[in-house]
Amino acid sequence: MKKHQTTVIDIAKELKLSKSTVSRALTGHPHVNPQTRQSVLELAQKMDYQRNVFAVSLANNRSNTIGVIVPEFHFMFFPQVILGIQEVAKEAGYHVLIMQSGESYEAEVANAKVLLAHQVDGVLVSLTKETLNFDHLKVFQRKGIPIVFFNRVCDDMEVPKVVVDDYDGAFRATEHLIKIGRKRIAHLAGPHSLLISRKRLNGYLDALRKYDIPIVEELIISYDLTLEKVAIYMSHLLSLPQPPDGLFCINDPTAIKAIQVIKSKGFAIPQDIAVVGFSNDYASDLIEPSLTTVAQPVREIGKTAARLLLDQIENGSDKPLIRQLNTELIIRRSTQVEEKLWLSK
Amino acid sequence: MKKHQTTVIDIAKELKLSKSTVSRALTGHPHVNPQTRQSVLELAQKMDYQRNVFAVSLANNRSNTIGVIVPEFHFMFFPQVILGIQEVAKEAGYHVLIMQSGESYEAEVANAKVLLAHQVDGVLVSLTKETLNFDHLKVFQRKGIPIVFFNRVCDDMEVPKVVVDDYDGAFRATEHLIKIGRKRIAHLAGPHSLLISRKRLNGYLDALRKYDIPIVEELIISYDLTLEKVAIYMSHLLSLPQPPDGLFCINDPTAIKAIQVIKSKGFAIPQDIAVVGFSNDYASDLIEPSLTTVAQPVREIGKTAARLLLDQIENGSDKPLIRQLNTELIIRRSTQVEEKLWLSK
DNA sequence: CTGTTAGCGCTTTCAC
DNA sequence: GTGAAAGCGCTAACAG
Numbered sequence: 005m006k007k008h009q010t011t012v013i014d015i016a017k018e019l020k021l022s023k024s025t026v027s028r029a030l031t032g033h034p035h036v037n038p039q040t041r042q043s044v045l046e047l048a049q050k051m052d053y054q055r056n057v058f059a060v061s062l063a064n065n066r067s068n069t070i071g072v073i074v075p076e077f078h079f080m081f082f083p084q085v086i087l088g089i090q091e092v093a094k095e096a097g098y099h100v101l102i103m104q105s106g107e108s109y110e111a112e113v114a115n116a117k118v119l120l121a122h123q124v125d126g127v128l129v130s131l132t133k134e135t136l137n138f139d140h141l142k143v144f145q146r147k148g149i150p151i152v153f154f155n156r157v158c159d160d161m162e163v164p165k166v167v168v169d170d171y172d173g174a175f176r177a178t179e180h181l182i183k184i185g186r187k188r189i190a191h192l193a194g195p196h197s198l199l200i201s202r203k204r205l206n207g208y209l210d211a212l213r214k215y216d217i218p219i220v221e222e223l224i225i226s227y228d229l230t231l232e233k234v235a236i237y238m239s240h241l242l243s244l245p246q247p248p249d250g251l252f253c254i255n256d257p258t259a260i261k262a263i264q265v266i267k268s269k270g271f272a273i274p275q276d277i278a279v280v281g282f283s284n285d286y287a288s289d290l291i292e293p294s295l296t297t298v299a300q301p302v303r304e305i306g307k308t309a310a311r312l313l314l315d316q317i318e319n320g321s322d323k324p325l326i327r328q329l330n331t332e333l334i335i336r337r338s339t340q341v342e343e344k345l346w347l348s349k
Numbered sequence: 350m351k352k353h354q355t356t357v358i359d360i361a362k363e364l365k366l367s368k369s370t371v372s373r374a375l376t377g378h379p380h381v382n383p384q385t386r387q388s389v390l391e392l393a394q395k396m397d398y399q400r401n402v403f404a405v406s407l408a409n410n411r412s413n414t415i416g417v418i419v420p421e422f423h424f425m426f427f428p429q430v431i432l433g434i435q436e437v438a439k440e441a442g443y444h445v446l447i448m449q450s451g452e453s454y455e456a457e458v459a460n461a462k463v464l465l466a467h468q469v470d471g472v473l474v475s476l477t478k479e480t481l482n483f484d485h486l487k488v489f490q491r492k493g494i495p496i497v498f499f500n501r502v503c504d505d506m507e508v509p510k511v512v513v514d515d516y517d518g519a520f521r522a523t524e525h526l527i528k529i530g531r532k533r534i535a536h537l538a539g540p541h542s543l544l545i546s547r548k549r550l551n552g553y554l555d556a557l558r559k560y561d562i563p564i565v566e567e568l569i570i571s572y573d574l575t576l577e578k579v580a581i582y583m584s585h586l587l588s589l590p591q592p593p594d595g596l597f598c599i600n601d602p603t604a605i606k607a608i609q610v611i612k613s614k615g616f617a618i619p620q621d622i623a624v625v626g627f628s629n630d631y632a633s634d635l636i637e638p639s640l641t642t643v644a645q646p647v648r649e650i651g652k653t654a655a656r657l658l659l660d661q662i663e664n665g666s667d668k669p670l671i672r673q674l675n676t677e678l679i680i681r682r683s684t685q686v687e688e689k690l691w692l693s694k
Numbered sequence: 695c696t697g698t699t700a701g702c703g704c705t706t707t708c709a710c
Numbered sequence: 711g712t713g714a715a716a717g718c719g720c721t722a723a724c725a726g
Contacts, residue, residue, distance in 0.1 A: 009492060011719055022697045027721060035695055052488050057466040058403040058412070059719035062702045067403070077428035079631075087422060090449065099463055102447040104435065118444055121402040143397050147354060260635060286424075290605060292637035356703055367713045372705060382711055404703035407718045698725075709714080 010051040018047060030055065061123055069099040070313060071119035073129040075107050075156060079257055080286045081302060082130070085154065088306025089128060096314050098125070107229075109134035116140040124149065126313045131156040133195050133229060150316035154309040159199055162324040164316070166309040170200050173298040173331035174207025177252050177280045180296070182215045184339055186250030186278055190223040190241050192234065192262065194254040201226065201254060204282065208252055223248055231261050238265040247271075250278045256285035259295055263338065278339040293337035301329050355396040363392060375400065406468055414444040415658060416464035418474040420452050420501060424602055425631045426647060427475070430499065433651025434473060441659050443470070452574075454479035461485040469494065471658045476501040478540050478574060495661035499654040504544055507669040509661070511654040515545050518643040518676035519552025522597050522625045525641070527560045529684055531595030531623055535568040535586050537579065537607065539599040546571070546599060549627065553597055568593055576606050583610040592616075595623045601630035604640055608683065623684040638682035646674050 012023040012030070019026070021040065029036050029044035030053075047053075061067040070093055074082040086102060093100045101122060103115035112132050119127055120143065127144055129151065138158055144151045145161070154166040181189050191208045194201030205224070212219050222244065225237045241248055242265075251266075253259035259281030263273060271277055273293055281288060284299035308327055316322050357375070361368040366385065373381050374389035375398075392398075406412040415438055419427040431447060438445045446467060448460035457477050464472055465488065472489055474496065483503055489496045490506070499511040526534050536553045539546030550569070557564050567589065570582045586593055587610075596611075598604035604626030608618060616622055618638055626633060629644035653672055661667050 009719090013719080023720080024698080024722085025696055027719095028696085031721085037695060040695080052491060054462065054465045054488075056407070056468060056719055058406045058468060059702090060721075061403045062401070062407060062704090063719080063721040065702065077432060078425075080423075080425070083422035083428050087449070087451075099467075104432070106432075117399065120399045122444075123401060123403060143399075146397060264635075287632045287635050290609075290632050290636045354703090358703080368704080369706080369714080370712055372703095373712085376705080380711060385711080401703055404718090405705080407720090408703080408705045410718070696726085698723105700721105700723090702720090704718090705716105707714105707716085710712085 009056070010053045011056070014051065015044060015047050015053060019043060065123075066125055067099075067123040068097060069101055069122060069124050070310070070317075071101045071103065071122065071124040071127040073103045073105060073112060073115050073119070073127065075105050075112075075130055075132040077104050081155075081283060084302040085130075085306035085309075088303035089310040091303075092307045092310035092314065098314070105132045107132045107134065109137075113140040116143070120144070120147070120149075126150040126152070126317045128152050128154060128309050128313055130154050131158060131198075133198055136197055150313055150322060152309050152313045152316070154305055155200070157199055163322070164312045164324055165326045166305055166312065166329070167200070167326065168300045168305070168329045168331050170203035171207040171210075173282060173300075173333070174204035174252065175211045176207075176331075176333050177282065177296075177298050178208045178211035179215070180333060180335070180339060181250040181252060181278055181280060182211060182217060184274075184278060187217060188220065188223060188246060188248045189217070189250035189252060190248035191225070192237060192251065192253045192258050193224060193226040195228050196226060204254055229254070229258070231257055234258055234261040235265050238262050239269070242266065242269050242271060248277060252280045254282060256281040256283040256288045256295060256297055259297070260285070260287055260291055263291060263293075263295065274337070274339050274341065280339060284334055289336065296336045296339040297334055299332045299334050304329060354401070355398045356401070359396065360389060360392050360398060364388060410468075411470055412444075412468040413442060414446055414467060414469050415655070415662075416446045416448065416467065416469040416472040418448045418450060418457060418460050418464070418472065420450050420457075420475055420477040422449050426500075426628060429647040430475075430651035430654075433648035434655045436648075437652050437655035437659065443659070450477045452477045452479065454482075458485040461488070465489070465492070465494075471495040471497070471662045473497050473499060473654050473658055475499050476503060476543075478543055481542055495658055495667060497654050497658045497661070499650055500545070502544055508667070509657045509669055510671045511650055511657065511674070512545070512671065513645045513650070513674045513676050515548035515676075516552040516555075518627060518645075518678070519549035519597065520556045521552075521676075521678050522627065522641075522643050523553045523556035524560070525678060525680070525684060526595040526597060526623055526625060527556060527562060529619075529623060532562060533565065533568060533591060533593045534562070534595035534597060535593035536570070537582060537596065537598045537603050538569060538571040540573050541571060549599055574599070574603070576602055579603055579606040580610050583607050584614070587611065587614050587616060593622060595625075597625045599627060601626040601628040601633045601640060601642055604642070604683075605630070605632055605636055608636060608638075608640065619682070619684050619686065625684060629679055634681065641681045641684040642679055644677045644679050649674060
């Protein structure tokens with residue numbers, strides 16, 4: 005059974021003070037007799053006193069809490085971003101409420117409601133791949149609760165966003181494949197609903213255009229990020245009369261899965277087909293061959309987004325600026341012939 | 350700027366009702382005119398009305414929220430467990446507050462305070478590797494707030510716990526190494542502070558004893574799970590006059606790191622040294638050679654822990670039972686000679 | 695420096 | 711079926 009929790013009144017009675025004084029002592033208000041404060045603090049400690057945030061929030065009409073909504077927890081990307089968010093939030097004295105939507109639009113809507121009900125002072129959100137309607141997020145705007153998007157951003161809303169330069173990353177990844185002599189470069193793209201899919205696709209296309217490589221429709225496959233399907237698409241690509249000699253994947257999990265399929269079909273990487281991913285996942289350096297990929301400053305994304313949000317909360321600045329972080333192409337063995345490897349050591 | 354949020358009073362005024370009636374209509378109280386309820390619900394919808402959980406919790410003295418404290422987010426284990434927790438909690442109508450301690454005892458203490466302040470109805474906790482004092486958690490008990498440990502459990506407190514059979518898993522992992530003919534089996538163990546380290550160590554020791562393999566002190570290295578150190582320990586082991594021919598690691602990240610070191614030193618896996626991990630991490634099937642490991646029912650751990658907690662919260666049952674889930678030995682190439690591989694296909 | 699008072703938004707008796 | 715009033719625990723003027 006839940007027992008009675010000790011309140012300021014309990015402490016006040018015990019010390020024959022008023023609850024206001026106790027409250028002041030506890031919150032570190034300046035005009036309190038050091039003696040008084042001392043005894044209040046001690047007694048509070050002894051009685052397991054714990055400020056009831058609900059009462060505080062109710063009284064202050066602010067919760068000192070920010071909410072985070074991410075689409076999934078299946079790979080390391082979002083957990084890492086959250087680490088960055090927590091770091092900044094903690095420093096500023098904010099709690100973080102983490103919600104995870106499991107890539108479901110409905111869950112995202114529900115999560116938004118929960119955060120709203122918890123009176124968060126602001127929200128950081130990365131959309132699910134299903135999200136096409138944004139009413140549940142516009143509610144925050146209407147209520148004047150700052151919102152910042154990161155990674156999977158919403159194009160329809162004029163709020164700050166933190167992204168990496170997906171276009172540029174994809175461009176350079178593709179350019180790298182071209183520079184090592186690949187001519188038939190396939191692209192396993194993400195769903196069109198996600199802006200990042202479209203930006204990465206554009207980077208890929210423009211790189212081909214720049215180097216006058218023909219764009220072959222059948223080499224571009226857009227899919228819903230359900231990893232199981234990668235095997236199907238890769239088998240298809242590899243069984244084409246002219247299979248690709250290069251492959252750029254929307255993200256690392258996709259690329260890693262693709263590598264497994266390619267190897268199982270007896271193709272050599274990178275000799276027959278060179279592969280590039282996107283994200284620099286934990287596993288990309290572990291597989292054989294290690295994966296060339298576009299690294300994102302993951303933790304920095306979280307920190308930047310959190311800073312932007314806190315800035316809005318505390319200073320009310322709300323220019324809908326887009327903070328674009330840089331990516332870095334990390335070249336590993338999936339695009340590197342052996343000789344170069346020796347040279348670089 | 351945060352704007353005025355719509356309250357029951359706003360709705361009441363608009364509809365010329367009392368706030369009590371509005372409240373009753375909103376909460377689904379039986380004695381309300383269906384007509385009235387209908388109009389209240391509609392207006393609430395239209396006005397973006399959102400129940401203020403703080404006010405509700407304050408009035409009800411319960412939050413319908415459970416807290417979760419995990420040591421880290423660096424690998425997939427805890428995020429996956431949380432998925433299981435959320436699944437069960439959601440179904441029962443509870444919110445989940447996720448806190449992450451970054452393996453720091455101090456952060457864990459702070460996290461416990463936050464949860465306390467948020468009036469959680471119960472807590473699920475997995476300890477940091479630093480945690481040796483449990484006062485911050487005993488506070489929950491004193492306040493009558495149910496607590497359930499999982500994975501990294503506390504031996505000092507009489508509360509329900511959810512673990513996997515670490516001893517048995519370690520025993521079978523070691524036995525497997527013995528059965529493929531290994532005689533000098535090293536063990537990279539976790540810190541003694543963690544019960545799971547001790548249990549896995551015991552499983553390892555007992556397996557050796559059962560098969561009359563001498564226990565060699567110099568082959569057993571206990572470390573603090575700081576992955577960077579694995580290289581040092583492995584180099585040491587491999588440079589012994591008689592290097593080990595088998596290796597059992599406390600967890601998969603350790604084993605994966607060990608494999609990289611072993612390969613870089615020119616030893617063959619599994620011919621020179623066979624390796625077994627623990628957890629069946631996402632990456633264990635991706636590395637070369639793929640890692641034999643002890644799989645844990647990760648999501649099930651979360652679900653079981655959540656169910657145990659909800660049971661305590663709602664029915665007050667609080668037998669300090671220990672729920673032990675089974676592990677499964679997954680044999681992969683890090684302990685398998687090539688021939689067998691062909692046979693099994 | 696400290697006490698008094700009102701009120702945050704909601705639920706919940708107790709009347710009618 | 712609905713309203714009035716009290717109270718959850720805390721903060722924040724306003725007096726003194």
